[in-house]
Amino acid sequence: MRARSIRTTGAVAATAALVVAASACSSPDGNKGGSATSAVVGIAYEPETLSPLLGYGKDGNSKIFDGLLTHDADMKLKPALAAKLPKVGDGGTTYTYELRKGVKFSDGKPFTAKDVVFTYETILDKKTNNASKTELDAVKSVEAKGDDTVVFHLKYPYAPFAERTVLPIAPEHVAGEQDVNSGAFTTKPIGTGPYELVKWSKGEKLVFKANPDYWGGAPKIKNFTMAIVKDDDLRATRLRTGDLDGAILPPNLAGTFKSDADKKTYAAKTFDYRVVTLPTGNKVAGDTAVRRALDVGVDRKTMVDSILEGAGKEAYGPVPTDSPWFTKGTERKFDVTRAKQILDDAGWKPGKGGVREKDGVQAKFPLWYLSGDKLRQDHALAYASDAKKLGIKVEVQSGTWEVIEPRMPKDAVLAGGGSPADPDFDQYTLLKSSLAGDGFNNMAHYDNPKVDKALEEARRSGDHAKRQAAYDTVQRELVKNPGYTFLTHIDHLYVVDKSYGDLTTQVEPHDHGLASGPWWNVEDWQPKK
Amino acid sequence: MTRSLPWGPMARLVGRRAAFAVPVLLAVTFGVFAVAEASPFDPVKAYAGTAGLTASQENLDQLRANLGVDKPLVSRWWDWLTAALHGDLGDSSTLRQPVADAIGERIGWSVLLATTAFVLAILVGSALGVLAARRPGGWLDRCVTSLAYTLEAAPPFWLGLLAVWLFALHLGVLPAGGLTDTSSVAVTAGQVSRHLVLPAAVLAVSQLPWFVLYVRQGVGDALGDDPVRGARARGLAERTVLLKHAFRSGMLPVLTLVGSRVPELITGALLVETVFSWPGIAAATVQAATSVDFPLLAALTALATVAVLLGNLLADLLYGLADPRVGFDG
Numbered sequence: 131m132r133a134r135s136i137r138t139t140g141a142v143a144a145t146a147a148l149v150v151a152a153s154a155c156s157s158p159d160g161n162k163g164g165s166a167t168s169a170v171v172g173i174a175y176e177p178e179t180l181s182p183l184l185g186y187g188k189d190g191n192s193k194i195f196d197g198l199l200t201h202d203a204d205m206k207l208k209p210a211l212a213a214k215l216p217k218v219g220d221g222g223t224t225y226t227y228e229l230r231k232g233v234k235f236s237d238g239k240p241f242t243a244k245d246v247v248f249t250y251e252t253i254l255d256k257k258t259n260n261a262s263k264t265e266l267d268a269v270k271s272v273e274a275k276g277d278d279t280v281v282f283h284l285k286y287p288y289a290p291f292a293e294r295t296v297l298p299i300a301p302e303h304v305a306g307e308q309d310v311n312s313g314a315f316t317t318k319p320i321g322t323g324p325y326e327l328v329k330w331s332k333g334e335k336l337v338f339k340a341n342p343d344y345w346g347g348a349p350k351i352k353n354f355t356m357a358i359v360k361d362d363d364l365r366a367t368r369l370r371t372g373d374l375d376g377a378i379l380p381p382n383l384a385g386t387f388k389s390d391a392d393k394k395t396y397a398a399k400t401f402d403y404r405v406v407t408l409p410t411g412n413k414v415a416g417d418t419a420v421r422r423a424l425d426v427g428v429d430r431k432t433m434v435d436s437i438l439e440g441a442g443k444e445a446y447g448p449v450p451t452d453s454p455w456f457t458k459g460t461e462r463k464f465d466v467t468r469a470k471q472i473l474d475d476a477g478w479k480p481g482k483g484g485v486r487e488k489d490g491v492q493a494k495f496p497l498w499y500l501s502g503d504k505l506r507q508d509h510a511l512a513y514a515s516d517a518k519k520l521g522i523k524v525e526v527q528s529g530t531w532e533v534i535e536p537r538m539p540k541d542a543v544l545a546g547g548g549s550p551a552d553p554d555f556d557q558y559t560l561l562k563s564s565l566a567g568d569g570f571n572n573m574a575h576y577d578n579p580k581v582d583k584a585l586e587e588a589r590r591s592g593d594h595a596k597r598q599a600a601y602d603t604v605q606r607e608l609v610k611n612p613g614y615t616f617l618t619h620i621d622h623l624y625v626v627d628k629s630y631g632d633l634t635t636q637v638e639p640h641d642h643g644l645a646s647g648p649w650w651n652v653e654d655w656q657p658k659k
Numbered sequence: 660m661t662r663s664l665p666w667g668p669m670a671r672l673v674g675r676r677a678a679f680a681v682p683v684l685l686a687v688t689f690g691v692f693a694v695a696e697a698s699p700f701d702p703v704k705a706y707a708g709t710a711g712l713t714a715s716q717e718n719l720d721q722l723r724a725n726l727g728v729d730k731p732l733v734s735r736w737w738d739w740l741t742a743a744l745h746g747d748l749g750d751s752s753t754l755r756q757p758v759a760d761a762i763g764e765r766i767g768w769s770v771l772l773a774t775t776a777f778v779l780a781i782l783v784g785s786a787l788g789v790l791a792a793r794r795p796g797g798w799l800d801r802c803v804t805s806l807a808y809t810l811e812a813a814p815p816f817w818l819g820l821l822a823v824w825l826f827a828l829h830l831g832v833l834p835a836g837g838l839t840d841t842s843s844v845a846v847t848a849g850q851v852s853r854h855l856v857l858p859a860a861v862l863a864v865s866q867l868p869w870f871v872l873y874v875r876q877g878v879g880d881a882l883g884d885d886p887v888r889g890a891r892a893r894g895l896a897e898r899t900v901l902l903k904h905a906f907r908s909g910m911l912p913v914l915t916l917v918g919s920r921v922p923e924l925i926t927g928a929l930l931v932e933t934v935f936s937w938p939g940i941a942a943a944t945v946q947a948a949t950s951v952d953f954p955l956l957a958a959l960t961a962l963a964t965v966a967v968l969l970g971n972l973l974a975d976l977l978y979g980l981a982d983p984r985v986g987f988d989g
Binding site: 168176178181185256259261263265267312317328329332334335337353355357358360361363364367370530532547556568569570571640 | 706708710719721726751752753765823828831834838844932933936938942
């Protein structure tokens with residue numbers, strides 16, 4: 131009987147396998163891309179949580195939620211859950227928001243000032259595991275006045291504070307009842323936003339449906355799906371088969387859709403820079419002459435053309451050259467002769483093996499990049515090869531952040547960053563001397579009293595002209611003493627089906643998750659033609 | 660001919676193995692905590708992700724305290740163990756949800772994928788192995804054997820990309836990934852089975868060579884044994900000789916293989932799930948490891964250990980049933 135029981139099991143299994151195979155043949159991929167009022171996009175990144183209390187959607191465009199304010203296509207602030215832009219008082223330390231009336235969460239409960247207070251207080255609570263709470267450092271307290279007014283009291287005048295209030299608002303009556311760090315709300319969110327979450331199949335996709343009662347009008351795209359496809363090639367393939375309507379792609383794969391008449395490529399402008407930190411604690415990289423020589427002696431244009439295949443721009447500072455905050459005239463001309471002259475004048479004389487020397491110190495330093503990051507690797511190698519032509523030996527090495535972090539005070543790092551909403555957001559943490567070595571802030575331990583002063587003025591002053599002048603000072607100081615060599619600003623490329631018509635992209639930050647791309651405003655898209 | 664199964668000895672074997680599993684599980688979970696502790700990965704950095712690159716040190720220190728990863732190794736393991744014995748597997752820091760929920764919503768799909776692939780590998784592998792063993796050195800044998808060696812060397816990740824390129828892009832007959840059509844919300848059996856074909860086939864193909872080669876060897880040897888020669892001498896049909904005599908005794912080593920392939924199957928499934936965006940436990944496992952997410956990592960490791968122990972138990976039970984000389988003493 132044993133033999134028979136084994137055989138029976140085998141037969142059952144074989145039948146099961148056959149059924150699977152047969153059903154595979156009977157219905158080949160029929161329903162491609164879905165109907166005209168649906169959109170399916172492929173993204174490379176999956177959020178860990180959908181709870182704003184833990185950091186989801188902090189820069190806006192969260193689909194499920196709204197902030198008090200939001201950004202339009204030109205990154206200008208406009209009211210969302212607030213009825214208008216905030217009133218700033220008490221020398222820039224109080225921000226008063228009047229709230230939009232009649233807004234409801236998707237479970238039908240009304241949105242009030244209490245939800246706003248709950249959201250901000252919970253994020254700032256020590257027990258909440260939110261890694262971005264440093265961004266709200268300026269907030270002293272949040273106060274509800276009645277149901278429709280919220281007042282933020284700040285510890286110090288902070289001009290860009292309104293930009294932080296794009297942060298999504300969570301419902302107190304749902305999220306307040308649960309463990310903030312692991313409650314069901316982190317995976318089954320409820321918000322006031324244009325879409326409701328239907329299903330989050332982890333590792334596979336996020337499915338949204340339009341919120342019919344959205345205060346901004348029900349979206350025309352009724353079903354919106356974000357498929358999580360981590361592999362670039364596979365994402366391109368699924369876009370090609372029609373499974374996806376749009377996807378984010380690296381330049382080489384986006385290029386393969388150039389001749390596709392049904393697809394359109396969007397290159398989003400960004401603040402996403404790649405930079406080499408030149409730590410003050412390193413005898414070579416911390417030397418002003420070496421810093422200046424590298425600043426004019428690296429060929430940024432070639433990096434843009436070869437590494438980014440043209441999808442990007444040369445970077446001379448954290449602010450991209452096409453931003454209104456950019457200081458005209460601080461572009462560095464690529465000039466090897468001048469770079470060599472700077473080194474000669476400073477006493478860095480050619481030594482053994484083409485490496486310069488000064489006072490017995492060889493002009494060499496290590497440069498780390500995050501292992502597995504091809505883009506950073508390419509930048510690091512290009513940088514090292516340009517530096518070699520100047521007589522500076524840059525030893526490129528790779529490692530994880532755990533390996534790199536303890537070395538940051540002495541070794542150079544190929545880093546990335548960039549935040550378009552306000553120049554304060556990345557410049558203050560990147561350049562302020564008091565933040566040197568604080569976590570990943572000011573990785574180069576840059577220390578320039580003039581820059582410190584200008585950064586402080588710029589964040590406290592509510593006057594645009596004064597802020598502009600302060601950031602001009604910062605950018606000019608970076609020419610005189612470049613503690614970082616900024617290399618490129620990278621465009622983010624998206625390929626989308628043409629039938630959705632002409633779409634737009636915002637100026638994007640370094641950290642571009644599901645909020646970025648042409649689908650930043652999918653609620654305003656028109657159905658497929 | 661009818662003989663009831665030896666329930667008593669079988670139950671005793673299961674009991675012994677269950678008792679043995681307790682120290683193994685304790686050792687494995689403690690080992691995982693220790694290895695994770697010694698790894699260069701930092702749970703706080705992993706939790707914070709890119710936000711951690713702009714977070715202040717104070718913020719990061721607070722996170723470290725909240726996540727409880729500043730406690731010493733042994734007390735962390737003990738806390739986890741005592742809570743787990745009371746049915747509380749803890750909260751996963753990377754996934755921001757209770758470990759039981761995290762595993763519960765993923766494990767089913769992984770089991771479906773792995774089981775389908777395993778059954779497929781055993782069936783197809785055995786069939787090919789028997790065919791190859793029938794004429795050792797014949798053209799079929801040479802094809803099958805060299806194919807098996809080639810596949811043995813091919814990484815599942817690469818096989819997956821190749822399969823997607825061929826079946827999804829070139830021929831357009833099968834979906835390239837996901838559990839259901841990307842635009843659909845409902846999970847229907849029809850859609851799942853269609854989406855299962857490629858990942859299960861790739862996983863099965865990656866496991867196939869071992870079965871092919873084992874069966875070929877086993878059946879090949881059995882064909883030269885006395886009982887088979889005796890059967891042939893009695894003039895039994897070739898088919899009967901091959902399937903009833905040679906195959907049955909040739910299958911014995913394969914049963915051992917069933918148990919020992921389980922760890923490989925789990926590893927293979929991890930890669931295949933990643934390629935095909937299959938919503939199984941794979942991504943969570945990799946994330947748990949690189950993020951040093953102790954509760955999730957310990958639970959998953961315990962689960963994998965149980966799977967391996969069960970695989971071995973199953974193999975031993977089947978072996979005992981198929982070959983009474985071996986018995987259930989192990």
